[in-house]
Amino acid sequence: MKVLLVGEFSRLHNSLKEGLQELGHEVSIVGHQDGFKNYPIDYPITKKWDSGFLKKLKVGIHLLSGFDISSYLTYRQFKKYRNQFTRFDAVQLINENSFYCSYYYEKRILKFLFQNNSKVFLLSSGYDFLNVKYCFENPEYKSVVQAYLQGRIKTKDFQNVLKFRTKSFNKLHQFIYSNIKGIIASDMDYHFPLLQNTKYLGLIPNPINTSKIEFKPLEIEAKIILFHGINQANYYKKGNDYFEKALEIIEAKYGKKVEIITTHDVPYATYINCYNKAHILLDQTYGNDQGYNALEAMAKGKVVFTGAEQQFVSHYKLTEKVAINAISDVDYLVNELSFLIENPGEIIAIGKRTRAFIEKEHDYIEIAKKYEKTWKST
Incomplete structure (x- = not known):
């Protein structure tokens, strides 16, 4: 099989890549270099205008016009490699916001992947629309949402979770679910919120290269x-x-x-x-x-x-x-x-x-x- 793994923030996809290669498959990873963690990526994407003066300028431009320059520059980087992202037997997204883009550019990237590959799957291994929805609707469920509801985490520091409750990410979620073949959970935290989902394919534990x-x-x-x-x-x-x-x-x-x-x-x-x-x-x-x-x-x-x-x-x-x-x-x-x-x-x-x-x-x-x-x- 020819496999494309999209996104990396914990070494999950790197270990999966190593396991698939042992089985004889051809595997590539595309995604952001995740800050200080610096996991190996075959097609690295850099999140630009994300610190210092440029970040302040980006925020100002976004407030005035709604234009997210970081998302646009991520899309430009993806386009640079796009001929490398076609004709895969399986593509797996690490979550519903694998490229950290706003709705418009994330959808454009995903649309290309959906149109140019055989099967696309979604991995629930972190925050996503259904997981966040479940945690807010079931505050007794053990999750980081409990810390937010107790006031231990400020709203401005919880945006990477709260964004999945917005209308734009609801739309992105619907778009992804209408195109993927199925969703897989990486551990029990993501398993329970998916039990009633018709596209849920089950729990596959995290791979560890011992x-x-x-x-x-x-x-x-x-x-x-x-x-x-x-x-x-x-x-x-x-x-x-x-x-x-x-x-x-x-x-x-x-x-x-x-x-x-x-x-x-x-x-x-x-x-x-x-x-x-x-x-x-x-x-x-x-x-x-x-x-x-x-x-x-x-x-x-x-x-x-x-x-x-x-x-x-x-x-x-x-x-x-x-x-x-x-x-x-x-x-x-x-x-x-x-x-x-x-x-x-x-x-x-x-x-x-x-x-x-x-x-x-x-x-x-x-x-x-x-x-x-x-x-x-x-």
């Missing part, structure tokens, strides 16, 4: 090491405020028994190496399942505080913990961390189970086979 991630059984010597990696743009969306408060209490409580490592906005390649010596990694508090960062840490054998709700446990038929379910409650986080610090044998046991779980449920070649089967049979 051949590129070294597993070392955890050893505990003088200190238990905790790692907290912060992406400042997503500070409240990941529940980092809860983690930081919990870590302050843990440091005061255990002193020299623990070492706490905190990073801010480091490149992806640096980030995954920063926690190599850590035993415990703090990921996020608003998930039902694990996102990509958590899965890669689990592949290294780390004990990860992340989404691991009962739905996740039931889905994978787990009888022992492979991750610590994190919630937005400082006392709860302190209690869970304290238990592990006082029972280091449990840290070592969970670390072994995490790697085994990733190898069983997230192997990149086996996951690529599931995509291949889904794309061909739809």
Whole structure:
């Protein structure tokens, strides 16, 4: 098969590409270089006029005329490569706004892809119209929308979510759904909002290339090491405020028994190496399942505080913990961390189970086979 993967913000599409290539398929990725993460892209698109004076000028032009120059320049870059984006057997969009454009230019790009390729699929692996709609209509559902409704996230900092509630993105959603062959969820967080959708093709877990991630059984010597990696743009969306408060209490409580490592906005390649010596990694508090960062840490054998709700446990038929379910409650986080610090044998046991779980449920070649089967049979 000839496959085009559109968009990349977590290494999901890179790992899927590697799995598909192992199966003999020809695969390319087009998308934005995602800021400091800097994932490999075959056809990179740069978001222009997006910082400093030019961003202020762009905002002013948009307020006066409604014209979005960043979207226009993204469309121009796409056009430059467009002859490379035809005659694919399968095209997969990473979400409903893969090119980060306004409605007019996003639709023009997508229309070209729909018209010039056999099958186009949509991946629900982040915010999109149906997911955001579901989370607002079901505020008890564990999601980042809860933080916004509690006033923990300002409206201006939540626009990448709120935009999916606007009329233009509703129109874009309808346009996409009228042209795709189906939609796939990457984990439990996106699975439940799609259960009643007629185009839903099911859950295919995130692919993890364990051949590129070294597993070392955890050893505990003088200190238990905790790692907290912060992406400042997503500070409240990941529940980092809860983690930081919990870590302050843990440091005061255990002193020299623990070492706490905190990073801010480091490149992806640096980030995954920063926690190599850590035993415990703090990921996020608003998930039902694990996102990509958590899965890669689990592949290294780390004990990860992340989404691991009962739905996740039931889905994978787990009888022992492979991750610590994190919630937005400082006392709860302190209690869970304290238990592990006082029972280091449990840290070592969970670390072994995490790697085994990733190898069983997230192997990149086996996951690529599931995509291949889904794309061909739809």
